[in-house]
Amino acid sequence: FQDQAEQFFRSGHTNNWAVLVCTSRFWFNYRHVANTLSVYRSVKRLGIPDSHIVLMLADDMACNPRNPKPATVFSHKNMELNVYGDDVEVDYRSYEVTVENFLRVLTGRIPPSTPRSKRLLSDDRSNILIYMTGHGGNGFLKFQDSEEITNVELADAFEQMWQKRRYNELLFIIDTCQGASMYERFYSPNIMALASSQVGEDSLSHQPDLGIGVHLMDRYTFYVLEFLEEIHPASQTNMNDLFQVCPKSLCVSTPGHRTDLFQRDPQDVLITDFFGSVRKVEITSETVSLESNLAGFESK
Amino acid sequence: ALVQFQLTVPVAVVFAPGSVPGDLPRPLPFRDVQEMEIPLNLRTSVMSRYEIIYRSTTAQEDVALRAATAQEADAALHPLQDALLGSLTTYVVPETSSLLPQGINIYVGKHRSALVRAGGGLATLHTCLQQLTQVMSFTSSSIAAALSDRVPDGQLGSDARRHLKSSLGYEITFSLLNPDPKSHTVDWDIEDAVNRYVQPVLDKLSLVANFSVDSQILYYAVLGVTPRFDKESSSFLLSTHSLPHVINPVEARLGSSAASLYPVLNFLLYVPERSHTPLYIQDKDGAPVSTNAFHSPRWGGIMVYNVETPASPQSSLPLHVDVDMVRVMEVFLAQLRLLFGLSREELPAEFLMESPGNEVLADWELDRLLWAHTIENIATVSTTLTSLAQLLDKIGNIVIKDNVASEVYRAVASAQSAMAKLAAGHLHSAFQASKEAVTSSERAFFDPSLLHLLYFPDDQKFAIYIPLFLPVAVPILLSLAKIVRETRQRKKEPIKMD
Numbered sequence: 080f081q082d083q084a085e086q087f088f089r090s091g092h093t094n095n096w097a098v099l100v101c102t103s104r105f106w107f108n109y110r111h112v113a114n115t116l117s118v119y120r121s122v123k124r125l126g127i128p129d130s131h132i133v134l135m136l137a138d139d140m141a142c143n144p145r146n147p148k149p150a151t152v153f154s155h156k157n158m159e160l161n162v163y164g165d166d167v168e169v170d171y172r173s174y175e176v177t178v179e180n181f182l183r184v185l186t187g188r189i190p191p192s193t194p195r196s197k198r199l200l201s202d203d204r205s206n207i208l209i210y211m212t213g214h215g216g217n218g219f220l221k222f223q224d225s226e227e228i229t230n231v232e233l234a235d236a237f238e239q240m241w242q243k244r245r246y247n248e249l250l251f252i253i254d255t256c257q258g259a260s261m262y263e264r265f266y267s268p269n270i271m272a273l274a275s276s277q278v279g280e281d282s283l284s285h286q287p288d289l290g291i292g293v294h295l296m297d298r299y300t301f302y303v304l305e306f307l308e309e310i311h312p313a314s315q316t317n318m319n320d321l322f323q324v325c326p327k328s329l330c331v332s333t334p335g336h337r338t339d340l341f342q343r344d345p346q347d348v349l350i351t352d353f354f355g356s357v358r359k360v361e362i363t364s365e366t367v368s369l370e371s372n373l374a375g376f377e378s379k
Numbered sequence: 380a381l382v383q384f385q386l387t388v389p390v391a392v393v394f395a396p397g398s399v400p401g402d403l404p405r406p407l408p409f410r411d412v413q414e415m416e417i418p419l420n421l422r423t424s425v426m427s428r429y430e431i432i433y434r435s436t437t438a439q440e441d442v443a444l445r446a447a448t449a450q451e452a453d454a455a456l457h458p459l460q461d462a463l464l465g466s467l468t469t470y471v472v473p474e475t476s477s478l479l480p481q482g483i484n485i486y487v488g489k490h491r492s493a494l495v496r497a498g499g500g501l502a503t504l505h506t507c508l509q510q511l512t513q514v515m516s517f518t519s520s521s522i523a524a525a526l527s528d529r530v531p532d533g534q535l536g537s538d539a540r541r542h543l544k545s546s547l548g549y550e551i552t553f554s555l556l557n558p559d560p561k562s563h564t565v566d567w568d569i570e571d572a573v574n575r576y577v578q579p580v581l582d583k584l585s586l587v588a589n590f591s592v593d594s595q596i597l598y599y600a601v602l603g604v605t606p607r608f609d610k611e612s613s614s615f616l617l618s619t620h621s622l623p624h625v626i627n628p629v630e631a632r633l634g635s636s637a638a639s640l641y642p643v644l645n646f647l648l649y650v651p652e653r654s655h656t657p658l659y660i661q662d663k664d665g666a667p668v669s670t671n672a673f674h675s676p677r678w679g680g681i682m683v684y685n686v687e688t689p690a691s692p693q694s695s696l697p698l699h700v701d702v703d704m705v706r707v708m709e710v711f712l713a714q715l716r717l718l719f720g721l722s723r724e725e726l727p728a729e730f731l732m733e734s735p736g737n738e739v740l741a742d743w744e745l746d747r748l749l750w751a752h753t754i755e756n757i758a759t760v761s762t763t764l765t766s767l768a769q770l771l772d773k774i775g776n777i778v779i780k781d782n783v784a785s786e787v788y789r790a791v792a793s794a795q796s797a798m799a800k801l802a803a804g805h806l807h808s809a810f811q812a813s814k815e816a817v818t819s820s821e822r823a824f825f826d827p828s829l830l831h832l833l834y835f836p837d838d839q840k841f842a843i844y845i846p847l848f849l850p851v852a853v854p855i856l857l858s859l860a861k862i863v864r865e866t867r868q869r870k871k872e873p874i875k876m877d
Contacts, residue, residue, distance in 0.1 A: 093541070093677045126627035130635065182832050190827050200640060202544060203528060204677065235773075235831055242766035243824065244528055312603075312624045356630075359541075360622045362662050363672040363680060365723060366713045367739050369576055371705045 092206040092247045095356040096199060097122045097132045100181060102213030102222045104137035104173075109293040110284050112140045113154045114212045114254060114300040116162040121307040122208065125355030133184055133199055135171040137223065147291055154296050154304070170197050178228045186239045203244035208252070208353045212300065215255030217278055218263075234264040241267040248341070250353040254299045256281040259335040271341045271348070273321070275299030276332035283331050298330045310350050312357060318345035382761050384425045384754060387804035388516050389466040391432045392508065395444050397473035398497035399435070400504060408434035417519040423758070425522055429512060430804065436470070444470060449478050453488035453733060460492060464586075465746050465806025467491055467515055469508065474498040484729040487514060489741040514726070515743040517750045524720075525751040526758050541676035542720030545752040545759075547818065548589035548641040551577075552679075553711070554633060555648050555702075556600040562653035563686055565700045569594045572704035580712060580739045586807070587748055591639070602649065603628040606658055612667075615651070615658045617683075622660070622673055625681065644718060645679035646711045650686060650700065657685040672710045680714035682707060712739050719748060749810045753801065756813035760794045763820040770831065777834045783826045790819035 099122070101115035119134055140152050141163050152163040171180055183189050184199050201207055213220060219227040240246055251272040253261050258274030265272065275282040275297070284294035285301045296304075302325040310316055322336050322345070338345050351357050394407065410432050417425040436444065443455035452470075460468055472478050474497050479486055485507055486494040493515070495507050524542065543549070553573070557565050573592055581590040602625045606615035617625070635643045651658040659667040660683060674680035684707065686700050716722070721744045726732060735741045764787065771777055793816035800809035835843075 093675075123631075126624070128627070128631040130631075179830065179832055182830060183827070186830065188825050188827050188830050195635065195640065198640070202677075232832060239766075239770070239831070242769070243763065312627070313620075356627055357623045358626050358675045358678060360619075360626075360673045360675045361717075362619070362660065362668050363670045363674050363682075363710060363714050363717065364668070365717065366670055366709045367716070368734060369705055369709050369712070369737055369739075 091204065092352065093204040093359060094201075095127050095131060095206050095208070095353065096201045097127050097208040097210070098135075098184065098199060099132065100135045100176070100209075100211045100213075101137065102176065102211065102220060104139055104176075104223050106140070106143050106145045107293055108213070109140055109152070109291070110296050111212045112136055112138070113152050113162060113296050115210065116152055116167065117154045117160075117296070117300065117304050118210050118252075119167070120162055120164070121304060121310075122354055125307075125310065125351060126312055127354075127356045129166075129168045130196065131356070132168070133170050133197070134168065135176045135181065135184075136169050137176055138169050138172040145292075153288070153291065154301075168196070174223075176223060178222050178226050178232075181222075181228065182232065182236050185236045185245075187243065187245060199245070201245050204247050205245070206248045206250070206353055207246045208250050210252045210254075211261075212254040212297065215253070215257055215261065217257050218260045220253075220255060220261060230261045230264040233261060234266060237265060237270060238267045241269075248343075248352070252303075254282060254297050258282060259337075262337050265337070265340060268340055269342055270337075271318070271345070272337040274335045275325070275330070277335050280332040299325050299332070299334060302329060307350075307354065310354065312351060312355050314349075314351065316350045318348040318350065321350060381421075382423050382758060384423075384757070384798065385428060385802040386425065386517070386522075386750065386754075387428045387430060387802055388512060389432075389463065389804045390429050390508070390512065391434065391466070391468045392471065392504070393440065393468060394433070394435050394471045394497075395441065395473060395476075396436070398471045398476075400497065400500045402501050403433070404501075408432060417522055419523060419526065423526055425526075425754075427517070428802075429508075431508070440470070444472060444478065446478070449480075449486045449488075449494055449731070450733060452478055452494065453486075453490065453492060456488075456492055457490045460490070462491065462742075463804075463806075464749065464810075465516070465804065467493070467512065467743070469493050469495055469511060471495050471497050471504065480731070482729065483731045485511065485731070487511070487730065487732045487741075487743075489733045489735045489738065491515070491742050491746070510727075510730075514724070514730075516746060521720075521747065521751055522754060525755040528758060528762060542751075543642065543644075543677055543718055545755045545817075546588060546642055547814065548591070548639070550635065550639060550641050550643045551581075551590060551592045551646065551715075552633065552635070552643060553592070553594040553646050553648070555594075555596045555650070556629065557596065557598050557650050558601045559650075559652035559654075560598050560697065562696050562698060563650055563700050564697045565596075565650050565702060567596075567648070567702040567707075568704060572708055576705075576708040576712065576737070579737065580715070583738065583740055583745065584748075586745065586810075587752060589641075591641075595634075597629075597632055600629055600632055606651075606655055612659075614667075615655045616661050616667070617658065618661050619663055623675075626675060626678070642677070643679075644715070646714065647679070647681040648702070648707055649681060649683050650702075651683060653686075653696075656688065658683050659685075670710050670713075672714065674714045674717060676718065679718070680711060682710050716740070716744075720751070721747065746806065749806055753797065753806070753810045753813045756810075756817045757794055757797055757801075760790055760813070760816045760820045763824045764790060767820075767824050767829075770829070774831055774834045775837070777829065777831075780826070780828055783823050783828070786819045786823035786826075790816050790823060793819060 099115050099119050101111045103111040115136060141150050151161045154160050154162045189198055218230045221227050248269045251262060254275040257278050259277045262272035262274060283298050285296045285298045287294045306324045325334050327333050413429045415427050417427060419425060439459055444452055446452040446455055472494055479494060479496050484496040493511050553569055555567050604621040604625050606617045609616050633645055660671055660673060662668050672680060672682035793812045797809045797812035797816055800812060
């Protein structure tokens with residue numbers, strides 16, 4: 080119990096945010112939307128509320144005329160789990176998912192008319208989870224088939240966040256082809272990165288569903304989700320276990336990770352430090368003493 | 380960037396007749412200055428400077444000090460002071476005075492003055508003064524906590540990063556959670572309670588920031604944890620390590636104002652279901668917590684309000700519950716103090732601290748907040764502008780609009796003015812200047828036009844233009860070379876023909 084208390088204070092964060100980005104559109108990229116929505120569900124299940132999640136999706140799957148099961152997005156071929164559900168809150172949808180909007184969300188340089196739900200209002204005690212999926216290449220990530228974000232731009236955006244102390248610790252997960260190239264250029268402190276494949280390798284999708292007609296999930300995210308299903312808000316599993324998820328035999332690509340910029344040992348980092356929202360609490364042992372001033376009429 | 384703070388605290392030491400120590404260096408009145416360096420790191424230095432005036436009491440102060448108790452004396456002395464924010468006045472009373480109770484040598488009032496029992500000479504007086512300034516203005520740890528961005532982790536105490544950051548405004552939301560409306564109809568007169576107890580405190584804090592208050596009632600909102608039934612006390616218990624998981628399921632339903640960007644403080648009052656009544660929170664040692672409440676740094680607090688089971692088991696459901704708002708507000712306001720970092724520290728036995736009563740905050744506690752926030756604001760401005768300058772260095776062709784430039788100039792001017800006022804001892808105007816500086820620097824830094832994406836670095840320009848112009852340039856250069864060759868040949872030919 081004492082150890083638990085120690086670990087609590089070691090992480091140093093007071094709130095959690097998640098930025099989940101699916102950078103693809105069109106029906107044949109169904110799996111990218113399913114990836115993002117599955118991570119969204121896990122993160123909500125483990126405690127991060129919608130007000131602290133910025134979800135960017137093209138959102139053209141559930142109501143796509145080619146969807147044989149309208150208003151649903153499934154993540155498993157037996158159609159067990161409808162990840163679209165009833166309470167999905169998409170903050171940036173369709174053509175709003177652009178590189179510019181993504182960088183604006185990260186750096187905070189947003190026009191004043193943007194509502195609260197579309198902003199990342201993190202502070203120096205926030206742990207942020209950033210998950211990106213889509214089609215990528217060596218050093219870039221494709222956004223909606225019309226533009227790209229390079230690893231240099233992403234690294235610069237993180238540096239801008241660090242300068243303004245917009246995060247305490249940041250976990251960056253990317254599930255695209257040659258994903259490891261996206262975290263090569265990071266240089267700001269307190270960032271841990273995971274990718275589904277190394278430079279020169281492709282990330283592969285999991286299984287097709289013959290009823291829907293497309294591949295439903297990508298392998299890396301599928302196995303990460305299996306891993307996350309076993310995590311509950313009080314669990315003590317650490318990051319080293321997340322690094323072991325999806326070995327080459329299952330994933331065909333080699334997942335990579337980068338921890339040199341991170342101050343703490345991954346052994347000490349709990350999964351719930353990023354995926355959940357476990358708050359530090361203190362017992363209130365003081366009270367003030369108020370005199371009930373009976374002004375005019377009896378108050379009780 | 381190197382930031383050097385000088386914090387000046389004006390202190391007055393007023394001697395009542397019969398309390399002047401024998402070993403004063405000069406006759407009254409005289410001035411003295413004590414300086415102390417607070418070591419932080421290479422980039423930040425803080426020098427605290429106490430400008431002390433030693434004088435004797437005026438006739439009116441004498442009359443006030445002849446009151447029966449210290450409380451009355453404090454109240455009588457309050458209108459006689461000049462009440463400058465950030466200043467301290469210490470009244471030294473004779474050793475034999477009955478103003479201070481037995482065994483108490485130092486009394487801290489709820490405004491900006493303290494009473495000290497004389498005796499022991501100048502050295503003891505100086506020690507008392509040092510202790511008082513630590514309590515009533517700032518300590519090295521409170522300064523280090525305000526500068527937590529610039530100070531490495533190891534130097535800070537464990538509570539350094541829990542306090543609310545300095546902000547221009549805060550939103551306070553009071554929520555009543557009723558998970559069992561079939562059994563309990565809960566009425567809380569929140570509007571009256573806010574007007575009576577909360578608004579006066581917020582009015583006092585309006586110097587620090589803008590506050591907005593709203594309230595809501597949520598039905599069928601359950602806590603995320605199932606409490607354990609304890610046979611011995613026949614009550615339900617929530618243990619300490621299950622408390623962190625209580626907040627999350629509720630948080631999704633709390634909501635916040637869509638338009639404002641200020642941090643939200645949530646205060647929740649939970650009335651347990653009939654099947655889980657009474658519900659108590661256990662502390663680490665297993666004992667029930669007297670307040671039945673807990674709070675989370677930078678978020679807010681939760682209090683559990685148990686409904687007494689009625690004497691007759693046949694009383695019809697739902698039971699009508701009138702919430703005792705005084706009891707509830709005593710806890711919520713205590714939590715508000717803790718969230719801002721104002722806690723009752725352990726004081727030595729000879730200290731007696733006056734309780735602020737319905738005002739909830741003593742004037743010197745407000746000063747402590749202002750010291751911390753002013754320093755934090757100035758440090759933030761320095762970090763922000765330095766980072767902006769670095770961004771401009773990196774991207775050579777970034778366009779700085781006129782409004783961004785004017786905000787930067789304004790931020791620098793306000794920050795310099797704030798530092799100067801801190802050094803002169805004017806805490807109030809220093810704080811206002813620091814607020815303006817932060818507003819301007821934030822506006823400049825977060826201006827939407829400064830997105831680095833919009834400005835191409837030089838290597839990208841080469842990468843775009845070279846593939847366009849190089850292929851076109853090849854035949855042009857070749858034909859230019861051919862023309863030069865031909866002209867040279869033509870120049871040689873006339874020589875041949877000769």
